[in-house]
Amino acid sequence: MYYEKSFKRMSSFYVNEVHLITMLLPYMEKIIKEEGEIYTVLQKSLEKTVQLLLSRLNLKQELKDKINSIDWKSKTIKDCKNLEKRINNHSKKYIIINGNEKYVREMNKQIKKLKKGEKDEEIVLINCYDIVEFNKNIIDILNNTDKILNTSGEHEIEEIFPEYVRENIREKKKA
Numbered sequence: 001m002y003y004e005k006s007f008k009r010m011s012s013f014y015v016n017e018v019h020l021i022t023m024l025l026p027y028m029e030k031i032i033k034e035e036g037e038i039y040t041v042l043q044k045s046l047e048k049t050v051q052l053l054l055s056r057l058n059l060k061q062e063l064k065d066k067i068n069s070i071d072w073k074s075k076t077i078k079d080c081k082n083l084e085k086r087i088n089n090h091s092k093k094y095i096i097i098n099g100n101e102k103y104v105r106e107m108n109k110q111i112k113k114l115k116k117g118e119k120d121e122e123i124v125l126i127n128c129y130d131i132v133e134f135n136k137n138i139i140d141i142l143n144n145t146d147k148i149l150n151t152s153g154e155h156e157i158e159e160i161f162p163e164y165v166r167e168n169i170r171e172k173k174k175a
Helices: 017-033 046-057 061-068 077-087 103-114 138-141 171-174
Strands: 006-014 035-041 092-098 120-129 147-150 153-155
Touching: 006 017, 006 061, 017 046, 017 061, 017 092, 017 120, 017 147, 035 077, 035 138, 046 153, 092 103, 103 120, 103 153
Parallel strands: 006 120, 006 147, 035 092, 092 120
Antiparallel strands: 147 153
16 A cells, blocks of 8 residues: 555646646656656546647657557546556656546545555656536645646646645644
């Protein structure tokens, strides 16, 4: 089982699938250059959107090929449980989780249950929320987030939501 300190949680908010992939592309390029591994846990397939954007963007073919090699198909809880076989082979993992709020929450729980490999591994969970669909209080999402990912990259929560005051929620839960 992975420990809380093994996870870095990022949240991302988007208005449509094209916006989501456009926002993720620069971050994925950075991960690929650093030789990190990218996995997806998607409620709905994003294959067509990724193919459309890659066909229209002026990117190096090598980068397009690597982005195309990512599995952009939808996943079930069973698929999420099988992720363990794939991710324990690499030291730094990035898992893009996309779906409604309930799906994202459930997949986060499943990923936390995976067995930790031998190395001190870090997993970066990138929870992507459709701003139109999620109806949960944004504070609840931010309380379970370490950073925000948007079109300009990775940011502290307070940079994007200046009115947000982080309380040490995780420490309160332990007490």
